[in-house]
Amino acid sequence: MSSWLANTISEAEQVQDWLSPKRAESLAQLKNTPWPNRKTEAWRYTPINVIERARFSAANDTVVQATAIENLDSIDLVFIDGVFDAQASTIDFPEGLCISQLSEGGSCDWALDSFKKTKPNKHFFGLINDALATSGVLIDVAADAKIEKPIRIVQSFNPGSQSHTRILVRIGAGAKACVVEQLQGDKLCFNTSFAEYDIGESATLEHYRLAMQCQAAISIGGSHFSLAESAQLTSNLIGFGSQLSRVDMDIIHAGENATSKLNVIYLLDGRELFDLHSSFEHTVPHGTSDQNIRCIVADHANAIFNGRIHIHRDAQKILASMNNRNLLMSDDAQVNTKPELEIYADDVRCAHGVTIAEIDEEAMFYLQSRGVSRPDAQVMLSFGFINELVDQMPNIAIADWLRPQLRQRFANMEIR
Amino acid sequence: MTDQLDEALHREYEAGFVSDIESRTFEPGLDEDVVRRISAMKDEPQWMLDWRLKAFALWKKMPEPDWAHIQYDKMDFQSISYYSAPKSMDDRPKSLDEVDPELLATYEKLGIPLIEQQQLAGIAVDVVFDSVSVVTTFREKLKEQGVIFCPISDAIREHPELVKKYLGSVVSQKDNFFAALNCAVFTDGSFVYIPKGTRCPMELSTYFRINELNTGQFERTLIIADEGSHVSYLEGCTAPQRDENQLHAAVVELICHDNAEIKYSTVQNWYPGDENGKGGIYNFVTKRGICHENAKISWTQVETGSAVTWKYPSCILKGDNSIGEFYSVALTRGAQQADTGTKMIHLGKNTRSTIISKGISAGKSNNSYRGLVHMGKGAKGARNFTQCDSLLIGDKCGAHTFPYVESRNPTAIVEHEATTSKVSDDQMFLCRQRGLDPEKAVSMIVNGFCKEVFKELPMEFAVEAGKLLEISLEGSVG
Numbered sequence: 101m102s103s104w105l106a107n108t109i110s111e112a113e114q115v116q117d118w119l120s121p122k123r124a125e126s127l128a129q130l131k132n133t134p135w136p137n138r139k140t141e142a143w144r145y146t147p148i149n150v151i152e153r154a155r156f157s158a159a160n161d162t163v164v165q166a167t168a169i170e171n172l173d174s175i176d177l178v179f180i181d182g183v184f185d186a187q188a189s190t191i192d193f194p195e196g197l198c199i200s201q202l203s204e205g206g207s208c209d210w211a212l213d214s215f216k217k218t219k220p221n222k223h224f225f226g227l228i229n230d231a232l233a234t235s236g237v238l239i240d241v242a243a244d245a246k247i248e249k250p251i252r253i254v255q256s257f258n259p260g261s262q263s264h265t266r267i268l269v270r271i272g273a274g275a276k277a278c279v280v281e282q283l284q285g286d287k288l289c290f291n292t293s294f295a296e297y298d299i300g301e302s303a304t305l306e307h308y309r310l311a312m313q314c315q316a317a318i319s320i321g322g323s324h325f326s327l328a329e330s331a332q333l334t335s336n337l338i339g340f341g342s343q344l345s346r347v348d349m350d351i352i353h354a355g356e357n358a359t360s361k362l363n364v365i366y367l368l369d370g371r372e373l374f375d376l377h378s379s380f381e382h383t384v385p386h387g388t389s390d391q392n393i394r395c396i397v398a399d400h401a402n403a404i405f406n407g408r409i410h411i412h413r414d415a416q417k418i419l420a421s422m423n424n425r426n427l428l429m430s431d432d433a434q435v436n437t438k439p440e441l442e443i444y445a446d447d448v449r450c451a452h453g454v455t456i457a458e459i460d461e462e463a464m465f466y467l468q469s470r471g472v473s474r475p476d477a478q479v480m481l482s483f484g485f486i487n488e489l490v491d492q493m494p495n496i497a498i499a500d501w502l503r504p505q506l507r508q509r510f511a512n513m514e515i516r
Numbered sequence: 517m518t519d520q521l522d523e524a525l526h527r528e529y530e531a532g533f534v535s536d537i538e539s540r541t542f543e544p545g546l547d548e549d550v551v552r553r554i555s556a557m558k559d560e561p562q563w564m565l566d567w568r569l570k571a572f573a574l575w576k577k578m579p580e581p582d583w584a585h586i587q588y589d590k591m592d593f594q595s596i597s598y599y600s601a602p603k604s605m606d607d608r609p610k611s612l613d614e615v616d617p618e619l620l621a622t623y624e625k626l627g628i629p630l631i632e633q634q635q636l637a638g639i640a641v642d643v644v645f646d647s648v649s650v651v652t653t654f655r656e657k658l659k660e661q662g663v664i665f666c667p668i669s670d671a672i673r674e675h676p677e678l679v680k681k682y683l684g685s686v687v688s689q690k691d692n693f694f695a696a697l698n699c700a701v702f703t704d705g706s707f708v709y710i711p712k713g714t715r716c717p718m719e720l721s722t723y724f725r726i727n728e729l730n731t732g733q734f735e736r737t738l739i740i741a742d743e744g745s746h747v748s749y750l751e752g753c754t755a756p757q758r759d760e761n762q763l764h765a766a767v768v769e770l771i772c773h774d775n776a777e778i779k780y781s782t783v784q785n786w787y788p789g790d791e792n793g794k795g796g797i798y799n800f801v802t803k804r805g806i807c808h809e810n811a812k813i814s815w816t817q818v819e820t821g822s823a824v825t826w827k828y829p830s831c832i833l834k835g836d837n838s839i840g841e842f843y844s845v846a847l848t849r850g851a852q853q854a855d856t857g858t859k860m861i862h863l864g865k866n867t868r869s870t871i872i873s874k875g876i877s878a879g880k881s882n883n884s885y886r887g888l889v890h891m892g893k894g895a896k897g898a899r900n901f902t903q904c905d906s907l908l909i910g911d912k913c914g915a916h917t918f919p920y921v922e923s924r925n926p927t928a929i930v931e932h933e934a935t936t937s938k939v940s941d942d943q944m945f946l947c948r949q950r951g952l953d954p955e956k957a958v959s960m961i962v963n964g965f966c967k968e969v970f971k972e973l974p975m976e977f978a979v980e981a982g983k984l985l986e987i988s989l990e991g992s993v994g
Contacts, residue, residue, distance in 0.1 A: 141583070413911075413912075414911065416911070426923070428923060428925070428926035429926060430926060431893070431925065431926060433926065434922070434923060434924045435921070435922070435923045436920075436921070436922045436923075437920075437921045437922075438918065438919060438920050438921065439917075439919060439932070439934070440916070440917060440918050440919075441906075441915070441916060441917040441934060441936060442585075442914070442916045443906070443908070443914060443915045443916060443936050444913075444914045445908075445911060446908035446909065446910060446911045446913070446938040447911070447938055448936065449935075449936070449937060450935070450936040451933075451934065451935045451936070452917070452932075452933075452934050453931075453932060453933050453934070454919070454921055454930065454931070454932035454933075455929075455930065455931050455932070456891075456921065456923040456928070456929070456930040457926075457928075457929045457930070458926040458927055
């Protein structure tokens with residue numbers, strides 16, 4: 101472990117607040133967890149020595165600003181380098197919604213229980229986040245409350261900054277909410293951002309993680325969900341790769357008849373890397389899960405996907421599927437994918453599929469023969485490849501805001 | 517269903533007898549001296565001993581791998597005997613008539629009709645009993661065609677130039693923990709060389725049997741198909757029923773030169789242990805082949821035995837237009853654990869590979885497919901298709917899939933599909949409606965499930981494999 105990180109961690113050991121018991125637990129685990137390397141299965145394709153090489157500090161002069169999403173009427177919570185920006189944030193909340201800062205967690209009766217409840221303990225940087233997270237937000241949606249406006253948590257990062265944020269969300273029984281996690285910044289910085297969602301009985305969550313940090317940024321994080329009986333989750337992840345981007349999505353079906361859906365799009369260019377680990381844990385019978393991962397890789401980029409469906413003993417009558425499709429756009433790009441099934445119950449139906457290929461040359465020819473230029477044809481075809489998932493987004497404003505950005509990214513991609 | 521399943525789990529292992537054959541066995545233990553003694557027993561030249569010692573030095577520094585989805589008590593490598601030979605082997609038989617009748621009876625029991633086959637003139641057989649090759653049939657007849665088929669210990673003495681050139685060229689001494697151990701202590705195995713442009717006139721076959729208590733079997737197979745040649749090779753294995761776990765760590769190397777083709781089929785029926793997981797063979801095998809231009813290697817395996825299986829027959833598709841195939845049926849029941857699959861390393865242009873893997877889990881067993889498809893930078897226009905299907909019988913077993921897919925070339929196309937299901941009520945209903953009893957119905961459905969693989973097996977083996985599956989599934993019906 102690099103010295104700056106070791107220093108930060110030893111400083112964290114001194115902090116006394118409501119999280120101290122959990123922090124001590126994670127610090128103890130961290131001591132027994134070796135620094136990941138290529139031999140560590142979870143980091144097999146992702147070199148993390150960039151974290152050791154670079155140098156980061158805690159806070160900086162603010163130069164970045166949160167990007168707005170056009171036509172999206174949302175409840176905004178803005179963090180710059182992990183520090184809450186009250187001025188840029190919304191202050192009044194609708195009935196049934198209680199939002200407080202992570203530092204105020206001591207007065208929240210549920211916060212301590214929710215911390216580390218759904219996030220798996222084996223993630224090295226997850227443990228670092230446990231130990232170092234001093235800022236973040238607690239969102240509590242009362243039972244049966246229907247929060248119409250999306251809750252948007254925007255995080256921007258200055259060059260050279262280091263930050264660790266934690267988001268805890270509790271959605272009461274029968275409630276409905278939409279949460280958008282938006283991360284942005286293209287300069288070298290190091291941030292870990294983990295979110296834990298506790299979705300109550302028959303509650304519905306619409307979730308977006310817009311992991312749009314790019315270029316030199318180093319971003320590690322994850323969104324972890326626990327679904328109670330008949331709960332519903334629709335999650336969308338958009339990833340722009342960066343020097344090092346790693347996202348873990350864990351979905352635990354803790355109650356029967358829960359439904360979850362995960363749609364992921366990632367577009368990589370240059371020397372970017374995006375590493376997605378998704379895991380669906382079906383611990384109880386009766387449940388449906390579906391994941392769709394589409395990925396386009398250009399130039400020297402590296403796309404990594406590790407998907408897992410785990411059906412526990414006696415968790416019968418599960419329908420689970422995983423579909424991973426990859427488009428390779430250049431000779432130097434690479435895709436590393438590993439869709440896993442781990443099944444201990446017999447009356448289930450599980451399937452996964454993976455394809456890796458380039459854009460269909462016949463389709464390119466067809467468009468070119470009709471007068472579309474090769475670059476335009478490429479944009480059309482690759483955009484069509486992912487637009488299917490963009491179209492499925494329930495929030496039209498977010499989808500409309502994303503499309504031109506995605507199209508712009510295609511236009512910039514190197515044409516073979 | 518569970519009752520009937522339990523009944524099935526109590527089915528006896530039919531090859532579980534012990535042959536009362538006097539044998540000479542090394543004291544358990546492993547050190548450099550044992551390696552030297554094995555080499556001396558085999559009357560090996562110095563270069564072979566040096567090669568073994570190098571492997572042994574490497575092995576000592578290697579950690580035992582723990583990444584596979586299997587659980588077992590770690591082995592004590594000092595409690596295993598690394599050499600066991602039937603005593604009557606000291607004056608090696610020249611033909612079948614001179615072989616110890618007890619030995620022949622053993623093979624008779626196993627259903628390996630050595631003598632019969634001599635008459636049928638169908639298959640040339642090399643038989644490896646514990647650590648040594650007992651008899652190789654049709655050796656002379658094959659020689660006429662230039663085909664060399666003999667125990668590897670003979671090949672080391674008689675064809676050193678070939679062995680020196682190819683041994684360890686595909687699976688090196690430092691390849692992995694079990695391969696390194698094999699390199700140091702391998703005792704026998706088969707050696708095949710098919711000369712240029714020759715189509716081997718008959719199927720070659722080896723039967724392996726572990727007989728002695730507390731011994732490990734470490735055989736080494738080396739098959740070289742020279743340019744434009746063709747060979748089909750079969751391998752079968754059994755072991756007696758014992759309470760202790762026995763280790764089998766084999767290495768198979770295939771070298772397939774330009775335009776050649778090797779077809780390698782295995783029916784593995786080592787003793788799987790009892791229903792509680794006591795005893796049984798630990799099967800840790802490294803099998804790999806290299807394909808040069810336009811060459812083709814086809815692995816077909818039917819895995820029904822062993823307490824623990826750790827086996828990944830692989831193809832390195834180095835030459836342009838080469839083809840790799842992997843067809844596998846793995847059946848686990850009782851407390852068996854299997855972690856098996858393949859690696860297809862595409863390096864050359866227009867290389868193609870097909871992977872069809874069928875896993876059937878019953879009882880309390882765990883069956884995993886673990887595979888790698890790698891498209892290298894130079895694998896222009898390469899193509900892979902993978903299909904792995906799992907069938908679960910009973911609610912206490914597990915079926916898992918761990919495929920690694922890596923692509924470095926945009927023109928390469930990779931497709932991977934996997935499904936998991938059980939024998940559906942609809943299928944059962946349909947069969948029973950037509951008057952089939954449940955047992956027959958399941959057997960039929962499972963046979964259908966495995967059909968794509970069975971059709972790849974040579975005829976004699978396909979029949980054996982079907983039967984093996986049928987016996988293994990007996991009673992596991994609901």
